[in-house]
């Protein structure tokens with residue numbers, strides 16, 4: 001599908017003789033209009049060709065499953081160290097010191113990745129599982145007592161905030177910086193539009209908070225943060241690297257699951273038949289969450305940069321070009337998925353790219369699934385109906401897809 | 414096409430035709446073996462593709478890497494000396510007849 005090919009020349013219309021030009025698509029995937037309803041544009045992007053050019057931001061893009069999967073799985077050709085946003089670190093100063101894992105290539109990535117994957121391993125999940133499950137049940141009991149709630153603020157945000165910062169080992173004070181900080185991080189992957197510029201302008205206090213909390217003396221023993229710092233003593237990472245890896249958890253570990261949980265609840269509220277199936281079999285909770293990640297793709301996009309001239313589906317793309325990967329469009333590509341626009345809690349979801357794929361595939365995926373499973377299982381056991389009772393408002397972010405507000409009423413089972 | 418024999422938790426055995434070069438996980442999920450969940454899609458990150466390799470076969474598989482070894486500590490059912498992650502078993506002609514037992518749970 002995608003093979004490095006030094007002989008292929010040209011950009012856009014200067015493709016090699018005989019090769020069709022790369023289709024140009026007039027879509028701004030970072031506009032409010034697109035955020036409101038990305039699906040017609042996703043389809044147009046997929047149908048236009050295996051690779052397209054977005055004139056608005058002068059960037060290439062892939063939206064079909066095969067090409068997105070192939071780009072994700074060829075990190076030597078499609079690198080992350082020049083940034084996984086639109087900004088090219090080879091040409092522009094990054095807005096913050098680059099991530100040692102997300103924005104790194106092998107072999108540097110291999111070393112830091114090994115540290116985080118041990119800190120967030122299946123064995124560690126077994127240890128924290130009961131706490132996460134208990135907290136989900138307590139949360140649902142409280143929400144049932146209130147009846148009418150906002151599924152975003154009171155549930156999708158409140159639940160991760162009640163378990164994740166404790167699991168990392170953060171201090172109580174200042175936690176209200178966490179969601180705004182993540183909002184900046186995910187807006188900053190986008191183009192220099194208003195969302196990105198405003199976010200970065202206001203980021204200073206949030207950055208100061210995060211930097212301070214990543215220091216060893218601020219992290220409670222036994223938490224993920226302390227476990228990362230302990231790897232300094234083992235000689236796996238340096239003292240300067242440890243706080244940066246804690247920062248990765250604070251950047252990527254909360255707002256993502258907020259939007260993942262929000263997606264799942266929004267799906268279950270909209271598709272009563274699937275909610276009924278979940279209620280009759282709460283062991284489907286984990287897959288119902290996974291399917292919501294495929295269906296809504298809370299992390300919509302990431303970029304790569306080409307390290308050499310390459311051939312993508314018969315089109316030549318030069319070295320040093322940014323490639324935008326539409327994870328959300330790949331997750332609904334009819335070439336890969338039967339009935340892709342249907343939310344089906346028994347679907348075989350393995351292979352979706354909502355958590356990415358390949359060496360950078362989400363290192364926190366087990367934490368996300370634990371939160372999702374715990375919450376949906378608690379809902380399935382305790383709640384009879386989820387009814388949307390007010391206007392559903394979308395939240396605009398350059399990378400994250402999710403809601404600002406989802407007013408619902410819960411009735412006890 | 415090498416044949417792989419999967420033994421379900423209820424001792425029912427099921428033979429499938431695998432393709433050389435794919436993983437035992439891909440062979441299973443492509444043939445409706447539901448006990449292989451493979452949440453991470455074969456990226457060696459989830460440990461939900463756990464199998465017990467038949468004792469006559471365990472010594473004939475390529476040795477496991479550090480990542481697989483660490484992940485196996487977190488499998489849902491008991492880890493045994495015969496435990497492997499099926500996404501890390503690459504199908505070759507020499508594995509024709511490989512017998513893999515499926516655990517009761519993956520999560």
Ligand code: HEM
Nearest residue numbers: 101102248252253256257260299355356360362363364368
């Ligand atoms: C539903 C929730 C989540 C979604 C949809 C999600 C999505 C993703 C995606 C798509 C990537 C790939 C980035 C790339 O290829 O460039 C990624 C990487 C990453 N995620 Fe997540 N994530 C979620 C939750 C989490 C959690 C809970 C944590 C931390 C505990 C986390 C930490 C990370 C880190 C550190 C990386 C970088 C990994 C690397 O570059 O090797 N994520 N995530």
Ligand code: FES
Nearest residue numbers: 453455459460500
């Ligand atoms: S499929 Fe995830 S570890 Fe094998």
